[in-house]
Amino acid sequence: MGDRRPLPPDLFDEICPSGLLPFRFGDKWAALVMACLEDGPRRFSELRVPLSRVTPKVLTQSLRGLERSGFVAREAGEYALTPLGRSLLEPLRAACAWAEEHWDELLDAQERVIPSPRAAGHPPRPPAR
Amino acid sequence: MGDRRPLPPDLFDEICPSGLLPFRFGDKWAALVMACLEDGPRRFSELRVPLSRVTPKVLTQSLRGLERSGFVAREAGEYALTPLGRSLLEPLRAACAWAEEHWDELLDAQERVIPSPRAAGHPPRPPAR
DNA sequence: CAGAATCCTGGGGGATACTG
DNA sequence: CAGTATCCCCCAGGATTCTG
Numbered sequence: 001m002g003d004r005r006p007l008p009p010d011l012f013d014e015i016c017p018s019g020l021l022p023f024r025f026g027d028k029w030a031a032l033v034m035a036c037l038e039d040g041p042r043r044f045s046e047l048r049v050p051l052s053r054v055t056p057k058v059l060t061q062s063l064r065g066l067e068r069s070g071f072v073a074r075e076a077g078e079y080a081l082t083p084l085g086r087s088l089l090e091p092l093r094a095a096c097a098w099a100e101e102h103w104d105e106l107l108d109a110q111e112r113v114i115p116s117p118r119a120a121g122h123p124p125r126p127p128a129r
Numbered sequence: 130m131g132d133r134r135p136l137p138p139d140l141f142d143e144i145c146p147s148g149l150l151p152f153r154f155g156d157k158w159a160a161l162v163m164a165c166l167e168d169g170p171r172r173f174s175e176l177r178v179p180l181s182r183v184t185p186k187v188l189t190q191s192l193r194g195l196e197r198s199g200f201v202a203r204e205a206g207e208y209a210l211t212p213l214g215r216s217l218l219e220p221l222r223a224a225c226a227w228a229e230e231h232w233d234e235l236l237d238a239q240e241r242v243i244p245s246p247r248a249a250g251h252p253p254r255p256p257a258r
Numbered sequence: 259c260a261g262a263a264t265c266c267t268g269g270g271g272g273a274t275a276c277t278g
Numbered sequence: 279c280a281g282t283a284t285c286c287c288c289c290a291g292g293a294t295t296c297t298g
Contacts, residue, residue, distance in 0.1 A: 011179035050140035070238025091227045095220040109199025
């Protein structure tokens with residue numbers, strides 16, 4: 001590892017903590033929506049199929065957010081990835097690959113519930129896909 | 130692009146939307162904390178230097194969250210990345226690299242504020258580092 | 259079909275103050 | 279120094295209902 005110099009106070013001085021940083025990008029469903037648009041434009045109703053657990057309002061919100069960020073464009077009722085959005089798929093894939101690769105470690109960590117405040121949380125959802 | 134087959138309804142069937150997926154991982158400051166631990170273990174007060182805008186309570190929260198996820202371990206007042214946490218730095222880096230590479234496009238999108246509900250948001254923070 | 263309007267709730271996360 | 283304890287506010291995001 002490095003040299004253990006003290007951390008400079010201005011390391012993140014004016015940085016918006018995770019504003020434009022694509023970790024923690026978009027809202028809860030954004031990543032999934034992006035994935036759905038991978039193969040080409042989709043209409044609202046098409047998106048609702050795999051995202052059946054998302055209410056239309058929330059899906060709309062998510063899409064509007066992605067539009068505002070410039071990742072998705074809507075044209076004639078069709079949602080499509082912009083070039084920028086498509087380029088974002090790359091780091092997204094990397095992240096997914098990482099998750100699959102470390103899936104069991106992630107679940108392990110979930111198990112050995114460290115004394116969390118609100119304990120007795122959700123039972124870990126079974127993996128899928 | 131692909132074949133435009135309809136999206137299968139079970140595409141994300143049992144998936145926790147972005148639960149274990151490292152996009153949208155942790156809380157607001159998690160990524161920054163991880164970055165601070167890159168060069169080796171740090172004590173609470175060391176972390177507070179670059180994260181001066183984060184209150185101790187919130188920083189603690191963030192650290193506890195990272196512990197519970199198995200990304201950070203605390204030992205004798207020192208916080209350090211676990212192997213799992215360290216491995217997460219890779220996709221994180223990829224994401225950061227992407228952000229830097231598309232910085233101007235990201236800002237552009239921010240500018241041309243598409244008719245958002247609560248308009249007149251924050252002025253875009255200037256980039257740093 | 260493609261949303262918009264309305265209502266409601268949890269908890270993320272900031273400010274401030276206090277403690278072992 | 280390394281956190282807790284309180285208080286509080288906002289808003290993501292879900293349920294439900296209504297509309298062009």
